[in-house]
Amino acid sequence: MTRLHRAIGVVYRPDAERRAHYYEARLAEQYDVIVHVDTTTAVRPLPAPVAEPAPLEAEPPETYPSGL
Secondary structure, three states: OOEEEEOOOOOOOHHHHHHHHEEEEOHHHHOOOOOOOOOOOOOOOOOOOOOOOOOOOOOOOOOOOOOO
């Protein structure tokens, strides 16, 4: 039996929602385990870390200069 399966990580395009984000899938053939969560709650943000001031002679980060 095939069912509509929503793709993860797609670029959201409202004009092509059904065509671009969903596809027919046979879940039992595609996955070993499927977990259905019937009730959920909103996540809560983690507390913001307290930034320590950098020493004056600190090295640039490993991702310098891109910062990624």
